[in-house]
Amino acid sequence: MPDKVIEIHGLTKVYSMGEVEVRALAGVDLLVDEGEFIAVMGPSGSGKSTLMNILGCLDRPTAGTYKLDGIDVSTLDRDERAVIRNAKIGFVFQSFNLLARTSAVENVELPLIYGDLGWTRDERHKAAMEALHRVGLKGREHNHPSQLSGGQQQRVAIARALVTDPAMLLADEPTGNLDSRTSEEIMGIFQALNDSGKTVVLITHEPDIAQHAKRVVTVRDGVIQHDEKVEQLRVNVTGIAAPAAPVPVEATR
Amino acid sequence: MKSSVMRISNITLVGLRAIARNKMRSFLTALGIIIGVACVIAVVAIGNGATKSIENTINALGTNYIMLFPGATTSSGARTFTGNSNFTAEDADAIKAECPAVAYVSPFVRASAQVVAGELNWGTSVQGVGVDYPLIRSWNVAQGTFFSDQDVKSASKTCVLGNTVAENLFPDGQAVGQIVRIKNVPFKVVGVLEKKGGNMMGQDQDDVVIAPYTTVMKRLSGKTKIDMIQLSAASASQVQEAQNEVDAVLRQRHRIPPNGDSDFQMRSQEEIAQAQGQQATVLRMLLICIAAISLFVGGIGIMNIMLVSVTERTREIGIRMAIGAKGRHVLLQFLFEAVTLAIVGGGVGVGLGVAASLIIKRFLQWPIIVTPTSVALSFGVAAAVGIFFGFYPARKAARLDPIDALRYE
Numbered sequence: 001m002p003d004k005v006i007e008i009h010g011l012t013k014v015y016s017m018g019e020v021e022v023r024a025l026a027g028v029d030l031l032v033d034e035g036e037f038i039a040v041m042g043p044s045g046s047g048k049s050t051l052m053n054i055l056g057c058l059d060r061p062t063a064g065t066y067k068l069d070g071i072d073v074s075t076l077d078r079d080e081r082a083v084i085r086n087a088k089i090g091f092v093f094q095s096f097n098l099l100a101r102t103s104a105v106e107n108v109e110l111p112l113i114y115g116d117l118g119w120t121r122d123e124r125h126k127a128a129m130e131a132l133h134r135v136g137l138k139g140r141e142h143n144h145p146s147q148l149s150g151g152q153q154q155r156v157a158i159a160r161a162l163v164t165d166p167a168m169l170l171a172d173e174p175t176g177n178l179d180s181r182t183s184e185e186i187m188g189i190f191q192a193l194n195d196s197g198k199t200v201v202l203i204t205h206e207p208d209i210a211q212h213a214k215r216v217v218t219v220r221d222g223v224i225q226h227d228e229k230v231e232q233l234r235v236n237v238t239g240i241a242a243p244a245a246p247v248p249v250e251a252t253r
Numbered sequence: 254m255k256s257s258v259m260r261i262s263n264i265t266l267v268g269l270r271a272i273a274r275n276k277m278r279s280f281l282t283a284l285g286i287i288i289g290v291a292c293v294i295a296v297v298a299i300g301n302g303a304t305k306s307i308e309n310t311i312n313a314l315g316t317n318y319i320m321l322f323p324g325a326t327t328s329s330g331a332r333t334f335t336g337n338s339n340f341t342a343e344d345a346d347a348i349k350a351e352c353p354a355v356a357y358v359s360p361f362v363r364a365s366a367q368v369v370a371g372e373l374n375w376g377t378s379v380q381g382v383g384v385d386y387p388l389i390r391s392w393n394v395a396q397g398t399f400f401s402d403q404d405v406k407s408a409s410k411t412c413v414l415g416n417t418v419a420e421n422l423f424p425d426g427q428a429v430g431q432i433v434r435i436k437n438v439p440f441k442v443v444g445v446l447e448k449k450g451g452n453m454m455g456q457d458q459d460d461v462v463i464a465p466y467t468t469v470m471k472r473l474s475g476k477t478k479i480d481m482i483q484l485s486a487a488s489a490s491q492v493q494e495a496q497n498e499v500d501a502v503l504r505q506r507h508r509i510p511p512n513g514d515s516d517f518q519m520r521s522q523e524e525i526a527q528a529q530g531q532q533a534t535v536l537r538m539l540l541i542c543i544a545a546i547s548l549f550v551g552g553i554g555i556m557n558i559m560l561v562s563v564t565e566r567t568r569e570i571g572i573r574m575a576i577g578a579k580g581r582h583v584l585l586q587f588l589f590e591a592v593t594l595a596i597v598g599g600g601v602g603v604g605l606g607v608a609a610s611l612i613i614k615r616f617l618q619w620p621i622i623v624t625p626t627s628v629a630l631s632f633g634v635a636a637a638v639g640i641f642f643g644f645y646p647a648r649k650a651a652r653l654d655p656i657d658a659l660r661y662e
Contacts, residue, residue, distance in 0.1 A: 058575065058656050079579045086577020097572045097659065101274045113267065114577040160576065 003070070005168050005199045006032035006055065011064035012222075013050050024050035025061070026222035032168075032201065037194040037232070039202040039213035047222040052203045056089055056170050057081040069167035086115050090161025094173035096153040098145040098160075105141040108132055108160045115164060131159040135189055136237070151182035158189060168199040175209055187212040188237030268589035275562075279594060282558040285551030286598030286638065287605060290631045293544040294606025297627040299613065300540050302620035304533040310458075311526045313449065317356070317489055318389060318522040319496060321482040321503075324515055338478045339516055342466070344506060345383065345482050352498035354491040357385035360466045361481040364474040368462055369434040370422040377418050379435060379462045381469025382483075387446075389485045397429035397444030400465055408467035412440040416448040416459035433462070438472045440464060492521050548634055551598070552642035559591050559646035570650050571658025584651035591643020592636060599635030603628050 013025040024047045032038055042048035053059040054066060057073055058081075066074040069088050076084065085091075090111075098107045108128035112119060119127070132141050135155040145153050154174060161169050171190065175183035191212060194200045202213055210216050211233040218226040272279045323338045342360050349358040362381040367374055384402050387393060400411045412433065419428045432439050440462075449458040470476050486495035496519055507516055520528075563570070570583055578586075607623055614621040 053656055056575070058659075079581070082574065082577050082579040085575060091575050093575075093659070097568070097575075099569055099572065102270070106270070110573070111576040114573070114579070114582055164577075 003034045004031055004067070005034050005036070005069055006030060006201070007065075007067040009065050011051075011054065011061045011066060013047075013054065013059070014062045023222055025054075027064070028219075028222075028224055030217065030224065030227075032199065034167075034199055035194070035197050037190070037200045037202070037212075037214045039204055039210035039216045040219060041204060041207070041210050041216055042219035043205060046219045048203060048205070048219050050222075051219060052170070052172055055201060056091060056172075057084050082114075083116070086111055087164060088167040090158075090164065090166040090169045092154070092157050092161050092169060092171040092174045094176040096145070096150070096157045096177070098153055098156055100145055103142045103144055104132060104137065104148070104156045104159075105129060107145070107156055108163050111160060111164045127163055128159070131163040132156070134162065134193075135159045149182075150178050151185055154178065154182075154186050155189065158186075158193075162193070162198075168201055169193065170201050170203075172203045173205070174202070175204070175206070183209065184235050185237055188235035191232070191235060192237060265589050268586050268593060271566075271586070271590055272593060278558065278562075282555055283594045283598030283601065285554035286548070286595050286635050287551075287602040289544070289547035289551040290599050290602025290635055291605035291609060292547050293540075293631045294603055294623065294627060295609040295613070296540050296543060297631075298606070298610040298621045298623045300533075300536055301622035301624060301627075302614075303536065305622055306620050307529045307533060308526070310450075311522060311529060314390065314522050314525070317486040317492055317495075319484050319486060319492065319499070320520045320525070321484070321499065322480075322518055322520075324518040338480050339507065340479045340482055341477075342479055344503060345479070347506060348482065348484060348499055348502055351502050352495060354487055354495035354498050355484050356487040357388045358482060358484040359383035359386040359389055360479040361386075361483050362466050362469050362474060362476060362479050364469055366435045366462075366473060368418065368422065370431060373422050373424075375418055375421045377415075377460050377462055379412075379464060379469060379473060381464055381466030381474075381479075383466060386463070386483070389483050392449060393447050394444040395447040397442070400443055405465040405467055408465060408471050410438060410440045410464075410468060410472070411443045412462050412464040413444040413446055414442055415446050415461035415463070417457055418460060418462055419445045435462065435464075436473055440468075492523065496521065544631070544634075548631075548638050551635075552595075552638035555591050555594055555639060556642035556646060559587060559643055560649070562590075563587065563646050563650040566650075567653060567658050567661040570653050571655050571661065574653070574655035575659060580651040583653075584647045587647035587650045588640065588643045591647065592639035595635045595639025595643070596632070599632045602635070603632060606631075 008028055008030040011025055011028040011030075012023070015022045015024055026047075028051065040048060040051060050059070054061050057068070057076070060076075060081075061074050064074065065072060068084065071084065071088075073081065073084050091097075099110070105125065105128045108131050109124045112124040112127060129141055132138070135158050137152060137155050137159065140148060140152060145156070148156065158169075169190070174190075175186055178186060187209065190200050190202065194214075200213070202210070204210050211230065212235065213230065214232050215229050216226070217224055321340070323340070340360070345358045345360045348355055359382045364379045364381070365377070366379050367376050368379075384399065384405055387399050394413065395416070397413070399413055400409070403409075404411050412435075414422070414428055414433075419426075422428065422433060423431060428442050428445050431442050433442060434440070446459070446463070466479060470479070484495070484499070486492040499519065500515070503517055504515060509515060573583060573586075607628070610621045610623050
């Protein structure tokens, strides 16, 4: 039996806005195995974003437990969550969220700078270059985000998410700002990474995109409505390096 | 431990990159500190120079120097400071005769006059003194001789020229033996004094004609009282003793009752130095205030820009936090940026200030002293300003919520 990457039991999140209490999550249970490719779907206001924030250790649940890669993260404080985010989670955002006027490779190095790995500058640089090559960006390493297309920027973001070898990739509407052809390409990259064993959690509201996952979870009114394995829509992307040269694995503690 | 040291260096790297990305803004931010520090360096250098020249002129008075000048007079019970002298030449003689701790005594009278020599003329101050005067002021004659005791007794029409007067009236340097006319009275030049330079008020001490006080009183001013008495104690350790003796002699001669106020005042070289020193201290305090204010303003500039920077880079902060930056990392990053701006600004300011000081020294001929202390101090204060004013914006950045920061447009 594979290890559980995500183990969520009875997760609730209540926002109090003055006197009104908003129940964004009302008891969510979710188990995700290592190597899964799961899409979390739901319309806006469903609690999808709240779930994503908690999954990403950006926020804490009001009640319930959340174990990420075997670590109970539901009660950690700000700094402890920052360490977990750095070591266990690779974020990919809708709007890429790269640092402007900073080269691709420097952007990818960023998580390593905050990490606890004790790497030298050269080691960080080498790992960042390798991550960029894995997502097919050889030759673009020193371009700034403004010199890259949307798809290329998102690839840099994926490389940045990969570079610490996290327990999961957490992608929040990663194709929201991209045209359909580029969206396919990005999904292909996620599939290739998933094929090499990486756990991928995809947050989206587009059924077309969710189809690229192996399992689709639908959230509605703060609870999980559907949870089903689906037939994966495969995309083949050329130029994605085989996972033969994984980045050094020292990130886990 | 190794990794935490490395992480600090990583954070500094992050801060340096942020500064390099915004070169123009970084420069403008640092400008406040640059100007502040440059002003401090230059102004302190000028202040030090002024203090130094004051010290020099006071020391030039002679270490055992004591000056006697008129004080408050009591007339029908009303005490006023008239400035009118009631010293006589006999007072001076009595001091010399009766005070063992006093080495030299000279009366002092002053008149101003136009001095004419042939075709040339020069407006200057004429000082009437006794023969002890060069000894009291340790002021030697460069050419010729000083006038003699006999000249004083007979009120002879002889004089000694200060260097400036000699240069202006006798450009050929042949002053000794010539005749100058002061208020139409012909005086024979017997000597030229060595150059003494400016005094603490910036007056040229060499712009003077010195003649026997008897001659000046009789021929030029028509006064019967002398303006001041200058004297020197036999040794530095006897200055106080000399003052006590002089006080006793003069009170007796001026018939001042034991509990009455003296009609004269005395200042030793040390007391004058102390008074000037107090002025210098006031000046210094003023400069420190100016320095503090300018650095404060510079610091506010840094805080202002850092606050703008934090707001503008909210999203960047969110990204950094999402990928694992702790609050401490963000705090250090922004603090480091602020301190770097302040220190670089301080460094450039020191350079500018020193350059400005040298230019002032060169073109205005002011005595300027740049001390390592003032450089180190303003540099240190600049760094402290960076930490102080950088802390609030940095803490604001560090306390941002990553979710809100990521969503910030």
